[in-house]
Amino acid sequence: xxxxxxxxxxxxxxxxxxxxxxxxxxxEVLSDAAVLPxxxxxxxxxxxxxxxxxxxxxxxxxxxxxxxxGTVNDLSVSGARPLWLTLALVLEEGAEMNxxxxxxxxxxxxxxxxxxxIVAGDTKVVPKGRGxxxxxxxxxxxxxxxxxxxxxxxxxxxxxxxVTGPVGDHGAxxxxxxHGMAGEALRSDVAPLNGLVExxxxxxxxVRALHDPTRGGVLxxxxxxxxxxxxRIVLDEEALPVRGEVRAVCDLLxxxxxxxxxxxxxxxxxEGGSEELALSALxxxxxxxxxxxxxxxxxxxxxxxxxxxxxxxxxxxxxxxxSGAELPRIC
Amino acid sequence: MxxxxxxxxxxxxxxxxxxxxxxxxxxxxxxxxxxxxxxDHVLIHAGxxxxxxxxxxxxxxxxxLERIAASLESEGP
Amino acid sequence: MEEAGFRDPRxxxxxxxxxxxxxxxxxxxxxxxxxxxxxxxxxxEAGLRxxxxxxxxxxxxxxxxxxxxxxxxxxxxxxxxxQRNAVLCTFGDLFRVPSSTGSLERLKAEGGDxxxxxxxxxxxxxxxxxxxxxxxxLAVGFETTAPTIAAALEEAxxxxxxxxxILPGNKTVPMPLRVLAExxxxxxxxxxxxxxxxxxxxxxxxxxxxxxxxIPSAVVGFTPTDVLAGVRDLAAQRSAGRAGVSNLYxxxxxxxxxxxxxxxxxxxxxxxxxxxxxxxxxxDSGLALRESLVHRDASRLAVDVPAPExxxxxxxxxxxxxxxDPPACPLFGKACTPDLPVGACxxxxxxxxxxxxxxxxxxxxxxxx
Numbered sequence: 194x195x196x197x198x199x200x201x202x203x204x205x206x207x208x209x210x211x212x213x214x215x216x217x218x219x220x221e222v223l224s225d226a227a228v229l230p231x232x233x234x235x236x237x238x239x240x241x242x243x244x245x246x247x248x249x250x251x252x253x254x255x256x257x258x259x260x261x262x263g264t265v266n267d268l269s270v271s272g273a274r275p276l277w278l279t280l281a282l283v284l285e286e287g288a289e290m291n292x293x294x295x296x297x298x299x300x301x302x303x304x305x306x307x308x309x310x311i312v313a314g315d316t317k318v319v320p321k322g323r324g325x326x327x328x329x330x331x332x333x334x335x336x337x338x339x340x341x342x343x344x345x346x347x348x349x350x351x352x353x354x355x356v357t358g359p360v361g362d363h364g365a366x367x368x369x370x371x372h373g374m375a376g377e378a379l380r381s382d383v384a385p386l387n388g389l390v391e392x393x394x395x396x397x398x399x400v401r402a403l404h405d406p407t408r409g410g411v412l413x414x415x416x417x418x419x420x421x422x423x424x425r426i427v428l429d430e431e432a433l434p435v436r437g438e439v440r441a442v443c444d445l446l447x448x449x450x451x452x453x454x455x456x457x458x459x460x461x462x463x464e465g466g467s468e469e470l471a472l473s474a475l476x477x478x479x480x481x482x483x484x485x486x487x488x489x490x491x492x493x494x495x496x497x498x499x500x501x502x503x504x505x506x507x508x509x510x511x512x513x514x515x516s517g518a519e520l521p522r523i524c
Numbered sequence: 525m526x527x528x529x530x531x532x533x534x535x536x537x538x539x540x541x542x543x544x545x546x547x548x549x550x551x552x553x554x555x556x557x558x559x560x561x562x563x564d565h566v567l568i569h570a571g572x573x574x575x576x577x578x579x580x581x582x583x584x585x586x587x588x589l590e591r592i593a594a595s596l597e598s599e600g601p
Numbered sequence: 602m603e604e605a606g607f608r609d610p611r612x613x614x615x616x617x618x619x620x621x622x623x624x625x626x627x628x629x630x631x632x633x634x635x636x637x638x639x640x641x642x643x644x645x646e647a648g649l650r651x652x653x654x655x656x657x658x659x660x661x662x663x664x665x666x667x668x669x670x671x672x673x674x675x676x677x678x679x680x681x682x683x684q685r686n687a688v689l690c691t692f693g694d695l696f697r698v699p700s701s702t703g704s705l706e707r708l709k710a711e712g713g714d715x716x717x718x719x720x721x722x723x724x725x726x727x728x729x730x731x732x733x734x735x736x737x738x739l740a741v742g743f744e745t746t747a748p749t750i751a752a753a754l755e756e757a758x759x760x761x762x763x764x765x766x767i768l769p770g771n772k773t774v775p776m777p778l779r780v781l782a783e784x785x786x787x788x789x790x791x792x793x794x795x796x797x798x799x800x801x802x803x804x805x806x807x808x809x810x811x812x813x814x815x816i817p818s819a820v821v822g823f824t825p826t827d828v829l830a831g832v833r834d835l836a837a838q839r840s841a842g843r844a845g846v847s848n849l850y851x852x853x854x855x856x857x858x859x860x861x862x863x864x865x866x867x868x869x870x871x872x873x874x875x876x877x878x879x880x881x882x883x884x885d886s887g888l889a890l891r892e893s894l895v896h897r898d899a900s901r902l903a904v905d906v907p908a909p910e911x912x913x914x915x916x917x918x919x920x921x922x923x924x925x926d927p928p929a930c931p932l933f934g935k936a937c938t939p940d941l942p943v944g945a946c947x948x949x950x951x952x953x954x955x956x957x958x959x960x961x962x963x964x965x966x967x968x969x970x
Contacts, residue, residue: 369548372719373571376548437546445550445568446719447527447693447950498963506610510646513939513959515950520693521719523527523570523746524638524667524951526639526745526797526823553722555752556862567800567853570692570742571720572749575800575859581852586604589612589826596615 210294214301215280215311227312229277235336238273240264244329248370249292253363253381254456256329257300262385262456263407264333265307269387270403270459272343273335278304279313283328286321293327300329307385309333341394347401348422351465352490357389357458357475358382358483359434360411364453365442372446372521379438384457389480396474399464406460409514412451412500414460415488416514419499427509428488428502447522452515462490528569530577536562543568607824616829617652623836624656631657632788633835634781634923636774637795638665638951639823645956647825649832657832660787660923661956663777664795666742667694667949668921669877673909674770675700678739680904681768682713687735687899689715690724695739698948701910721753728757728765737899740767740888745797747771747888748862751869754890754897766899769889772875774798775806776886782814786924791835792818793828796850803858804848811844819847820854869894878945879918917944920953927957934962 212220220227244260254262260280268275280300284293304311362382369379386405393400402422406414415426428451435450443450457480463471468486475481493499498511531543531550541554543566550568557573560566565577606612624631635641641661644650650659663669679700681687689705696717697706709715714734718724721738728736740750750767757765774795781787794807799820810818817838821831827850834847848854866888875887890898915937916930927933927946937943939955946954 372550373723374548374550376546378547438548441529441546441548445529445531445545445548496963505608506613508648510648511960511963515939520696520717522694522950523692523742524665524694524949526637526795528745528797528800553749553752553756555756556748556859556865558861567797569745569797570749571722572752574745574748574797574862575853578852582604585852586606589606589609592615592619593609593611596611596618 210297211314214297215304215314217310217312220312220314227277227279229312233276233336235274235338238268238271238335238337239332240267240271241332242267242330244331246367249296249327251366251370251381252379253366254383255296255299256327257296257298258303258383259456260329260331261300261303261307261309261311262383264331265309265385265387266405266459268333268335269390270405271337272341273337274391275307275309275333275335275387277310277312277334279332280311281315281317281330283317283319283330285326286318288327296327303385307387343400343402345402345418345421348418348424348462348490349401350424350490350492352401352462353465353468353486354426354428354488354490355461355463355468355471355475356411356434356485356487357386357461357481359436359439360406360455360458361435361439361443361450361453363456364410365439365448365450368446368448368521369442374442374445376438378436379442382455382457384480386457386459386480389475389478390459392478392481393461393471393474396470398467398471398474400471401462401464403462404460406455406458408454410450410452410454411460412449412512413514415500418462423493425491425493425497426488426500427491428500428512430502430504432485432487434483434485434487448519449515451512452519465489528567528574530565531568533560533562533564533566533573536560541573543573607822607826609826613647613825613829616826616833620653620829620833620836621656623833623840626840630655631790631836631839632660633657633791633793633832634660634662634787634789635793636662636664636778637793637798638668638949640664640793640795640821640828641953641956642951643823643825643828645960648960649825649828650961653832657836660789661953662781662923663877663880663921665946665949665951665953666746666772667698668917668945668952669772669879670695670698670741670770670945671876671878671909672699672701673876673906674768675705676702676909677900677904677906678705678737678768679703679708679713680906681735681737681899681902682708682715684904685735685902686714687737688727688731689713689737689739690718690727691715691739692741693717694949695741697942698945699912699942701907721750722756725753725757725762725765728762732764734764735899735902736765738765738767739770741770743772743774743795743798744801744866745795747870748801748859748865751865754869754894755865757897763896766897767890768899769887771870771888772877772886773872773888774802775809776883777877777880778807778810780880780883781922782810782816784922787922789816790839791816793831793835794818794820794846796820796822796827796854799850799854799858801859801862803856804846804854805856806858807846811846815844817844820850822850822853879921912943915944917946920946927954928962930954934958
């Protein structure tokens with residue numbers, strides 16, 4: 194498969210696969226760069242990401258969907274309206290072309306769902322390593338509307354923490370695939386969040402910051418916010434939405450739903466007192482049906498862990514970061 | 525050293541079985557628990573059924589806990 | 602995933618009160634040891650150690666099979682990969698444990714073929730898919746796990762999977778309990794016994810604790826109410842001057858245990874002395890492969906293994922005996938943390954030091970959580 198060597202073969206992959214799928218005027222020129230239509234206003238936001246997933250296809254999605262949604266969501270939680278994406282695929286020699294096609298189709302479908310355009314693409318073939326892998330690298334450009342200022346610098350004691358739906362679905366689904374488990378309702382939550390986020394913004398709820406809890410799940414994200422914002426975050430164990438299937442997979446493998454990645458959820462920090470307004474906006478959008486308030490923000494206290502969980506019995510338990518990725522255990 | 529989860533045996537074919545919990549299924553080996561029957565709740569460890577969960581005992585234990593909890597309330601602080 | 606009733610906070614509070622009241626009659630702290638990593642974890646999560654003090658002192662013993670696995674075992678596993686290009690299959694628990702020079706995680710990052718599996722059967726599949734390679738399963742764990750490995754070995758025999766081997770490292774629980782019961786320094790009042798090991802061995806396998814040492818014991822499950830019911834029972838036994846084995850996990854444990862599982866173990870393994878990190882060599886405490894399975898014994902394969910190096914200053918040994926608490930180790934929280942572990946007690950999420958670091962150092966420092 195000499196597709197990445199440039200010249201005719203790359204052109205054919207882009208022309209025959211990417212072009213029909215991602216069709217848009219900027220891409221169709223097939224030049225060295227995508228010259229975009231005029232800038233719609235607002236401040237530009239730019240993100241880049243690399244995607245590796247094993248297995249490449251899983252219930253609820255695949256690498257292509259993951260790449261587009263991940264990029265769209267990074268922009269969206271930063272306050273930007275996602276506009277244009279680039280998508281580069283690195284293929285190990287021997288990668289199955291039908292699989293590449295399916296991933297590209299998923300990427301196109303996800304882009305349509307999100308209302309974004311994939312305006313530039315590239316492919317490269319590298320010598321075969323271990324297994325027939327496909328990797329995706331993206332960049333995403335969006336626009337932050339004037340007056341919108343979301344970020345950890347705004348998070349403060351008294352804020353409420355919401356999540357837009359049940360946690361851990363993606364991570365549990367991936368681990369289930371790797372370790373021989375399946376369930377009809379067990380699927381990744383991978384989805385574009387921009388529609389939901391704009392609905393939240395339109396509600397007027399005073400949003401402080403949003404994050405998508407991908408690698409490391411809700412736990413890592415909370416630790417990062419606590420550190421950057423200089424606050425303490427307390428989660429409410431009883432309020433945490435976890436689907437039964439996800440809990441079963443986690444229990445079986447010795448994992449924790451709070452550490453399991455989500456690919457279609459946002460953590461939302463809002464000003465205390467505005468939870469109902471925010472939740473109402475989230476729940477009236479199809480992607481936010483399971484939204485819930487899961488905790489609050491406090492001032493830092495000496496000797497108290499930066500992230501803790503209030504248990505069913507009303508006590509607080511520290512929630513330390515787990516070291517590295519979680520692995521299935523017997524013990 | 526004891527991560528074993530109770531799951532329900534929903535299929536059995538010789539020494540191979542399928543267990544289920546909250547809609548999640550996994551195939552497991554019944555080599556260590558040959559007399560497990562479909563419908564039993566079994567403890568799953570490292571992909572094997574290692575023992576049965578006695579539902580009656582579980583119920584008795586829970587009832588005992590209920591009584592203890594109630595006794596605390598009647599005793600007061 | 603047990604029913605919420607087993608975690609009922611009212612029952613937890615009631616059992617706590619009852620246990621402490623029972624122990625108070627002794628007029629000295631009751632010293633109880635748990636010997637199961639999953640118990641260490643459950644106790645730390647529920648904050649029971651702090652709540653049971655001062656009437657009851659809960660000590661953590663050598664209950665984590667990963668923590669008691671000597672460094673030399675991992676060194677040998679790495680050598681099998683580097684020198685013989687063997688495929689290593691391991692439970693996730695061993696992946697980050699420090700060896701003399703690195704870890705399995707580091708070996709994999711450097712290109713070694715290390716695969717984390719959930720079940721020994723997954724390793725059988727790896728062997729079937731890689732007929733030209735030696736596939737070595739790192740066999741650790743106590744009696745809960747050993748039968749599953751025995752079953753996998755018998756399956757390999759049945760299918761003629763000649764490239765499937767194990768590096769024997771399984772250990773059994775009763776013998777180290779004797780060592781601990783005989784230790785004059787420890788003076789234990791009772792043992793909380795591992796619930797799932799007991800599913801296999803049966804609760805009667807531990808009757809020697811009462812018979813030979815006059816020490817009460819209780820087989821318990823893993824929810825807070827299970828553990829506290831055990832603590833209360835031990836306090837009651839001690840204050841009444843009794844000693845027996847109480848089976849408080851009747852929904853899973855019987856006096857006789859799982860005979861088929863033990864039979865599989867007996868067909869495949871023989872008891873041998875084995876090295877326990879921190880406790881030294883204990884007779885009859887390890888499971889070696891029988892002669893009939895010598896062809897599946899990776900410990901017989903020729904490799905150069907360096908002399909093992911225990912890290913200087915590491916007090917895992919004392920911690921594992923329950924002789925000291927983690928903060929007494931000079932490395933704890935400084936050179937040795939879950940992110941950069943020096944000793945096995947910190948690496949394993951069930952290890953005493955890891956559990957302490959995650960849950961108890963906040964309390965110890967005066968924090969609320």
